[in-house]
Amino acid sequence: MTFVKIKEEISVADATLVAVSKTHPVQKIQTVYDLGHRDFGENKVQELMEKVGDLPDDIRWHMIGHLQSNKVKYLAPFVHLIHSLDRLSLAKEINKEGRKADRVISVLLQIKIAKEDTKFGLDPESIEGFMEKLNNRKYDFIKICGVMGMATFTNDEEQIRSEFLKLEDVFRFVKDKYFQDDPVFNIKSYGMSADYKIALDTGSNMVRVGSLIFGDRNY
Numbered sequence: 001m002t003f004v005k006i007k008e009e010i011s012v013a014d015a016t017l018v019a020v021s022k023t024h025p026v027q028k029i030q031t032v033y034d035l036g037h038r039d040f041g042e043n044k045v046q047e048l049m050e051k052v053g054d055l056p057d058d059i060r061w062h063m064i065g066h067l068q069s070n071k072v073k074y075l076a077p078f079v080h081l082i083h084s085l086d087r088l089s090l091a092k093e094i095n096k097e098g099r100k101a102d103r104v105i106s107v108l109l110q111i112k113i114a115k116e117d118t119k120f121g122l123d124p125e126s127i128e129g130f131m132e133k134l135n136n137r138k139y140d141f142i143k144i145c146g147v148m149g150m151a152t153f154t155n156d157e158e159q160i161r162s163e164f165l166k167l168e169d170v171f172r173f174v175k176d177k178y179f180q181d182d183p184v185f186n187i188k189s190y191g192m193s194a195d196y197k198i199a200l201d202t203g204s205n206m207v208r209v210g211s212l213i214f215g216d217r218n219y
């Protein structure tokens with residue numbers, strides 16, 4: 001099975017594999033779970049909530065898609081990592097719901113590295129201002145654990161590589177400036193089915209792979 005091969009390749013690179021199960025039924029997730037895998041990613045809250053109850057409790061659920069503030073409350077009690085913090089209003093909401101659930105919620109800063117303007121994320125130029133504002137607000141129920149990004153959808157490997165390296169730069173900047181002595185800030189989530197090899201090559205330590213594991217998606 002492809003999954004075993006990919007998982008091996010990613011663990012050799014010392015990275016974490018998030019198996020992106022969006023649009024696929026719980027049976028397929030269970031199959032991969034039974035092979036010992038625990039990290040799964042979904043990009044829609046509603047779909048995630050429909051699946052959670054039918055699957056084992058020890059799955060680590062990753063929210064990888066754009067997150068509307070009014071949906072945070074559903075995730076707060078159990079989500080393992082939110083990859084898509086891209087605005088202050090969302091941080092405020094995550095903090096509020098984290099407090100209610102009495103959980104510190106782990107999040108990644110989603111950074112816009114692609115040239116396409118369809119991709120969400122914080123502009124690399126705005127990251128410093130964002131961090132200053134976030135720190136001023138002292139959100140005790142949010143833990144920033146790293147960065148996440150998506151490269152442009154292109155065959156141009158050099159472009160993908162340079163976008164990933166830009167994300168690497170942002171990670172380094174934020175790490176040095178705000179999290180130097182904090183080992184928890186260490187996640188670099190980038191790389192998908194088409195570009196995870198380039199991602200591992202440029203320093204990613206968390207890749208989000210969907211179609212290569214579960215097959216094509218029929219929307």
Ligand SMILES: *Cc1c(COP(=O)(O)O)cnc(C)c1O
Nearest residue numbers: 020043064192193208209210211
């Ligand atoms: C769907 C998705 C992935 C996985 O995409 P594949 O090309 O199927 O590997 C990764 N990250 C995000 C944010 C996604 O929405």
